[in-house]
Amino acid sequence: MLTYGNRTGWLVLAVLFLLILLPLAAVIIQVLLPGVFFGKLVMGDISLLLDVFRRPLWLASLKNSVLLGTGTTIIATIIGGAIAIVRARWSFPTAKLLDMAVWLLIITPSFILAQGWVMFASADGLAARWLGWTWLHSLIFQPAGLIAVMTLSKFPLAYLTVYTALEWKVDRLGEAARLSGATPWTVWRTVQAPLLLPAFCSGAMLVFMDTVGDFGLPASIAAVFRFPTLPYSVYSALYTSPIRFDMAGALSFYLVLLIALAMAVQLYAMRKSRFDFLTSRATRSVAKRPAKGTYVFVLGNIALLLIVIGIPLGSNFLMSVSETASGAGGFTLRHYRELFTGDGTLLSGLLHSLEIAAAAAVLGLIVGFLIAYVLTYSQFKWRKAIDVISLVSLAVPGIVLGIGYIFIWNQSWLEHIGLLLYGTPWILILASVAGAIPVITRIIVGAMAKVPAQLLSAAQMQGAPFTQRVTTILVPLVKGALLSAALAAFGASVFDLAIASILYPPNFMTLPVVINKAFEDLNFGYAAAATLTGGGLVVLIMAVLELLFRPKKKRVRSSAYESHT
Template structure:
């Protein structure tokens, strides 16, 4: 006798779909509606002037923003993918001193907010920055603050996406294919170029897509660079449109529309490339890749790895640390000081309140996001809901769409006068930050929980259902205990990401409700680099410590017990 898994799986599916549409798709649709019907969200029903779309190429600032975004996106994609793919190939093949440091640095660069990395580069390369004042390298300013320099800086922070995509694809190898090429007279370079590289095309495309999407939607770098160098991009110009007088909703809508188009085109290119051929080349003779010590040149690999990590990680994070503990000396040079840290907590200081605000918003977002993500993972794993493919796609959309675009959509949706009559006018209130945080947390939580939930046999839930256990009881007594570790990891990952979400909070933070990223960024815009660096390190340390404490308190003991 065959049993269906859950009697009301469709109801859960419709609930999940409704939540995802409300949190993600409705704000995105609002951006498009704003272009077609500019006054739709403010009481007008007139058809929009579609010539605004053409104004993108006629208005200097709009066109420059689009051009800079494309230059930065394409340049970073090419260079960042090349760096990540080369490092992944070398790491999978050869063992060399410091290889594990590369693995750790990759994850550190991924989890560190881009505006913190960008601020570190500004502190290092500014005309009176660390490179000029400490090392006398005044040429660094002119080298970094150019389009080519920004591409290099962005590539050094985005290459981990390509690294992980390619490195994962190199987990297994088919040595017989390469051996056949060598037996036919091909050199190592020829074998890689004609056999191995084409087979890794899906991984290269995936890595390049991740680099491109994260670059064109990045708000942190242009927001930080704007303090010393004018380089408007679409995300930063969208932000500027909302903080000019009068507010330029037409400009924000058009720029957001083009930003979404760029992301959609990038994803279409990847899908087209992956449909060109089949890549299922692994067979029974496939072996797990194992890094081996090279016959010669191990020291060159180690030296190159050290130099890369010193530049990509050491400069931005080291610059933050040094700037936070130094000040200009009275007779020139620099002097060590802790005054920047004292300023954080003096009377009237904003850091304490901002940190508490960010922690509370991130905590609520993680809890609500965990509930929604659990339901999404449940539907994707067990239910027979006919639209679960759509749920899967929507759950990933907020990962691809830039935060500034979602932020614009949230303003359009939750700033309606009629919502005030029913108590749901959320714009200008902390609750809108929670909703935005949930939207950003759903992709991360869903991927983590879905992977863990796939290991729970469906038979356990079917057996409980046969015994009369309700849906809530099955979840409470079977899924939650078995997924406790994954749920904690997902919640902490979402919590950490929400605390430092600069794009969303910069657009949506209510008056007199400062958050940690906004305080840091405003100090940086005022050229108060020491205060910004001290706030970054203090806030980051507090968040990391809190995550470690929560993990220690709530992670299952079996997961923390070392194996014997």
């Protein structure tokens, strides 16, 4: 099994290099050697990187990204961590709704949430027309307001990391502090909170990486408010005449640099600390009902859900059935009829997105399965490198990955060997596979960890070849995880706006691009109807696949029943 593990390891390493490392390296190379990917070998002028401090648009994009990322990280980590602590400690009605809302916010594309906020808070939006809140536009569409909107979308990342860290508790540490005269607040501040530092740091890093690389928010608010960020400026460099590959490469470099700095700060903060406090006396945390004031938790939770879910998704629904963009003029189904009676743009875009997502899910599942096999069962010497590389695309913004794919797959010599993928759907599929690898790998690794290697070794000793061991032993035992991984990759690939916007071929529209272009044209009703229709169809497809392929649990009859039969 080790021989096959090593062979598979080299294969996986080569695939990861091609899908992830090579495009990222191309971004750096383009800065140092501009034109090298387009037939011009010229030594780069490092001053191009310094132009970000001299060009107003570049500097504004960098400042806005840092401001948005830092502000959102601080506030979202505090809010998400606080809500997680309350949720882990107290049980109250509607608490399950909070759990569902957290996952809904995580899986919903950011551009859909941002569009909902634009529909609600724009100068002629739902809040102004229906509620008379004309002041909301100036409150939301400013840096502080955008930080608040992004916080309401990203706090679930911090919530989950802190909440999972609170699964186990060791009361002896707090009890020792109380016996020494510490107050409950002192116990929490000096004992419990420091032990949660890794969770808070991990949550903060996830929030920061997801925020600075977010393309959905700036792409959505561009219709009503100018707030350039690094991802949107990279996109503008490629789709504004003249095309500036050097500018896109330089700005992408700063995006990668910001994320690397965030990871370095986390490592520095935790460099000399120990947090391995679990012992055999640890017990699973159980949320308790509060002795009094339950209504406070319920009302607070409902208010939170109305804001974070009700406003963005509710605005999409109301706008989709409103006659005008302001929500006035009564209700109508005209926008839904236009989806199917127009020029067919939505249907073709939806079909293209489903095809790309299906191909990416299948290919990603194969690659992710092999990665998980190497990480779980092999002694391949570069296994740690594979583990790190498989997570890189989770940290790197999709817009940067897309730029790298343009540099790699848009070279004239590739046309002679039939591999000129730029301008074809295949480049979208490969980029989607690269983006899905981290999620697929983590899901399958968790399932494979429960399957003992001895099962595969025993089959090998009986003469079973590698493919037979995998298909007859391993795959059936992790079938549920394979389905979950495939569905996760499928759903994420359908609504990947960053990859789709930067790589879609001419006359090959995809669902996110169709929705975003309608939104940019201020056709809010059509965009909302397309969002809900496309999203509903994708959820329906995933639900059907879940029902068809989810392993059935066999009912075991009792021995008493069998004895009577």
